[in-house]
Amino acid sequence: MTDFSARDFYDSLAPDYHRIFADWDASMAYQATVLNPLLGPGPHRVLDCSCGIGTQAIGLALAGHRVVGSDLSPVAAARATAEASVRGARLPTAAADMRRLPFASSVFDVVVCADNSVAHLLTAPDVEAALAGMRRVLRDDGLLVLTVRDYDEMRRTRPGAPPPQVSETSEGRLITFQLWHWHADGEHYDQEHFQLMPGGGDDWTVRVRRAASWALTRAQLTEFVTGAGFAGVRWHDPASSGFYQPVLTARAAG
Missing domain, CATH: 3.40.50.150 (Vaccinia Virus protein VP39)
Incomplete structure (x- = not known):
């Protein structure tokens, strides 16, 4: 695990x-x-x-x-x-x-x-x-x-990610998305949670958090x-x- x-x-x-x-x-x-x-x-x-x-x-x-x-x-x-x-x-x-x-x-x-x-x-x-x-x-x-x-549906299809979310903030658009990495048991998965926020100029600030879940x-x-x-x-x-x-x-x- x-x-x-x-x-x-x-x-x-x-x-x-x-x-x-x-x-x-x-x-x-x-x-x-x-x-x-x-x-x-x-x-x-x-x-x-x-x-x-x-x-x-x-x-x-x-x-x-x-x-x-x-x-x-x-x-x-x-x-x-x-x-x-x-x-x-x-x-x-x-x-x-x-x-x-x-x-x-x-x-x-x-x-x-x-x-x-x-x-x-x-x-x-x-x-x-x-x-x-x-x-x-x-x-x-x-x-x-x-x-x-x-999770009944997710266990059947084992998706790699949910749809991304786009929110309007005072600093500009924020993009939130996740990547899911399924374990061999087909029940547990690791989650990478990304938030992309506008940085200076054309740059983006990327924040990544990781957790594990049981479906x-x-x-x-x-x-x-x-x-x-x-x-x-x-x-x-x-x-x-x-x-x-x-x-x-x-x-x-x-």
């Missing part, structure tokens, strides 16, 4: 993460709008255990939920708190590995783990530890919300979630949910 550090990846990306979006604030608001119906009537006590710089957590906090964030990257978590404050929201955060969540048991109504974060857990024991921790901090009948790439199918993730003490697993496709990735929801079994 390739030894790439997910923490190093997101520590490095945190100052530039918002540049992935054409309009980060608009994306935050939209994602909160489409996730809210899945959460049901609130407000809820929400843990975003892979909050990054706050893309889902800030939007949900502004929508009235009491949100706490945690993230493997202390740089990203600190930025999430600061960005929330600028927008008039309260978002306490902690730097924490989702396999070892530093929260009391049964204190949250909802746990969110979005943006394909669970894919950075590269072994079955890692996934099991993370999901067991999410179940522990949820009250009975609390809601788990996971979002991942459409978990829906059947695999459903089995892990059920084994961690959740019931009523449902998959919501982008066409029905409005979210940009497939969404898994499940309830903490009593």
Whole structure:
């Protein structure tokens, strides 16, 4: 298995993460709008255990939920708190590995783990530890919300890259693209994440970050979630949910 550090990846990306979006604030608001119906009537006590710089957590906090964030990257978590404050929201955060969540048991109504974060857990024991921790901090009948790439299709086709993204910034156009290098097992892949930003004159500044991922199918993730003490697993496709990735929801079994 390739030894790439997910923490190093997101520590490095945190100052530039918002540049992935054409309009980060608009994306935050939209994602909160489409996730809210899945959460049901609130407000809820929400843990975003892979909050990054706050893309889902800030939007949900502004929508009235009491949100706490945690993230493997202390740089990203600190930025999430600061960005929330600028927008008039309260978002306490902690730097924490989702396999070892530093929260009391049964204190949250909802746990969110979005943006394909669970894919950075590269072994079955890692996934099991993370999901067991999410179940522990949820009250009975609390809601788990996971979002991942459409790995069923990707495992079949093994693409070498997703489509590039082009965003307009105050400094000019930003180009974001990735290269995926699949392992022989057909399940894991190494990701090279490139950001090209205008430099001086005709030059471009290139930033490259690397991480590894496990392309978990829906059947695999459903089995892990059920084994961690959740019931009523449902998959919501982008066409029905409005979210940009497939969404898994499940309830903490009593």
